[in-house]
Amino acid sequence: MAHFGQGGKILGKGCATHGSVDPCSVVKRSHYFKRIWIAMLPRFRFLFVIVLIALGAALWWLPRLLYGPEVAVLKLAPHPLTQTIVTTGHVSSAEESRLGATLTGRVLATPVAEGAAVAAGAVLLVLESDEVQAQLAQAEGNAHEAAATQAEAERQFSRQHGLLAQGFISRAALDAEDKKVQLARARVAVTQAAVTAARARLEQTRILAPAAGRLIAREVEVGDVVSAGKPVLTFAAAGKTEIRLDVDERYLAQLKVGQVAKVAADAWPDAPFAARLVRIAPQVDLERGTLEAILLPDTLPAFLTHNMTVSAEIVVARKAAALTVPAAALFERGGKSWLWRVQDGKAGQVAVVTGMVADGMAEIKSGLAAGDLVVLPGAPALSSGDKVRVKEQG
Numbered sequence: 001m002a003h004f005g006q007g008g009k010i011l012g013k014g015c016a017t018h019g020s021v022d023p024c025s026v027v028k029r030s031h032y033f034k035r036i037w038i039a040m041l042p043r044f045r046f047l048f049v050i051v052l053i054a055l056g057a058a059l060w061w062l063p064r065l066l067y068g069p070e071v072a073v074l075k076l077a078p079h080p081l082t083q084t085i086v087t088t089g090h091v092s093s094a095e096e097s098r099l100g101a102t103l104t105g106r107v108l109a110t111p112v113a114e115g116a117a118v119a120a121g122a123v124l125l126v127l128e129s130d131e132v133q134a135q136l137a138q139a140e141g142n143a144h145e146a147a148a149t150q151a152e153a154e155r156q157f158s159r160q161h162g163l164l165a166q167g168f169i170s171r172a173a174l175d176a177e178d179k180k181v182q183l184a185r186a187r188v189a190v191t192q193a194a195v196t197a198a199r200a201r202l203e204q205t206r207i208l209a210p211a212a213g214r215l216i217a218r219e220v221e222v223g224d225v226v227s228a229g230k231p232v233l234t235f236a237a238a239g240k241t242e243i244r245l246d247v248d249e250r251y252l253a254q255l256k257v258g259q260v261a262k263v264a265a266d267a268w269p270d271a272p273f274a275a276r277l278v279r280i281a282p283q284v285d286l287e288r289g290t291l292e293a294i295l296l297p298d299t300l301p302a303f304l305t306h307n308m309t310v311s312a313e314i315v316v317a318r319k320a321a322a323l324t325v326p327a328a329a330l331f332e333r334g335g336k337s338w339l340w341r342v343q344d345g346k347a348g349q350v351a352v353v354t355g356m357v358a359d360g361m362a363e364i365k366s367g368l369a370a371g372d373l374v375v376l377p378g379a380p381a382l383s384s385g386d387k388v389r390v391k392e393q394g
Contacts, residue, residue: 068345068347069386071380073393074325074329074376075373076323076364076370077370077371078323079321081318081319082318083318083356084313085251085316087245087248087293089245089310089312093236093242095236096216096237097210097235098233101204101207101230103127103201104226104228105225106224107125107128107223107225110124110126110220111124115215116214117238118209118214122208124233124235125233139194140198143191143194145191146191146192147191154184156177157181160173210235210237212238214306241297243296243312245292245293245294245312246288247290248289248290252284254316256316257280258276259277259314260277260315262274262312263295264311265310266308267303271301271303274299275297275298275312276296276298278294279293280292281294319356322363324361324364325374327362328377330354339367339374342373342388343372345390346387346388348384
């Protein structure tokens with residue numbers, strides 16, 4: 001295609017003159033710079049990213065260089081503080097007893113199932129009684145015979161007394177009849193005692209509930225032989241139900257009768273109930289290093305059963321207002337407790353006196369005041385006098 005110059009003069013293919021400007025040179029230069037720009041564009045992008053990174057780093061480091069690192073702080077203010085001891089234990093009857101037979105015999109019947117509630121006097125276990133019943137029958141027969149002998153002796157004495165009055169017998173003969181009466185009466189007493197003993201032995205073939213309550217455990221079944229004096233039943237009388245806790249001996253000094261507690265059965269964790277400490281064991285279990293603490297529930301839940309496992313939280317100390325810090329923020333040096341405090345934009349170490357610790361929070365008894373800013377755990381390494389920027393935590 002031909003190009004026309006000034007006045008319409010054809011200059012040839014590719015370009016045409018236009019005054020004193022050579023269009024061909026302009027086009028060539030624009031194409032040249034365009035190719036250079038396209039070739040340099042990736043480098044410019046890389047330099048742009050480098051500049052942005054450098055700018056971001058400068059913006060990040062500049063405040064730190066001028067004002068120090070940012071640290072999370074807690075502004076001290078009084079808060080309620082409750083110290084508790086958490087431990088485990090089990091439910092128990094306040095009147096639990098071990099029952100056994102007073103004679104040796106074979107188990108004939110077990111009319112009450114384990115865990116069943118019974119009334120006072122209910123038969124819990126029956127032993128074979130054939131031999132004892134035979135002894136009772138023999139004793140009763142002897143008693144009947146002795147009673148008949150006594151009656152005959154007394155009849156004869158009365159008859160002889162009449163004959164004495166008529167002068168037919170002597171006083172010695174009457175005295176002899178009187179002795180027979182006395183001997184008959186003594187034999188009646190002996191045979192009656194034998195009957196009473198036999199009946200008592202018959203009663204001993206049954207183990208009865210000493211009170212209204214619950215049969216907790218039975219160690220024998222029908223056909224087993226029970227030895228005299230050996231406990232075979234565990235019985236819990238109805239009435240007071242206790243919570244028996246095993247408490248680490250380290251907490252003995254903190255326990256006091258009357259302290260309140262919150263108890264929850266493992267089977268019913270969403271149904272806690274209130275209880276009160278009523279007794280502390282006078283001695284420590286040497287093997288386990290624990291002591292027994294007894295709680296009484298304020299109101300007995302219906303779902304509680306004997307030997308049910310429970311967890312308890314005993315309140316051993318409570319303050320309505322205490323200055324507290326996270327226990328993890330404390331560090332020990334030279335036998336003292338220390339904290340990092342921010343004052344006038346600078347960090348410094350402060351020695352403090354601590355009190356009770358509860359739920360990861362330690363009471364500050366002295367060394368700090370309300371409104372002080374305490375550096376929380378997780379802060380960068382600090383030196384006394386370092387400038388810091390604070391970020392207050394709730």
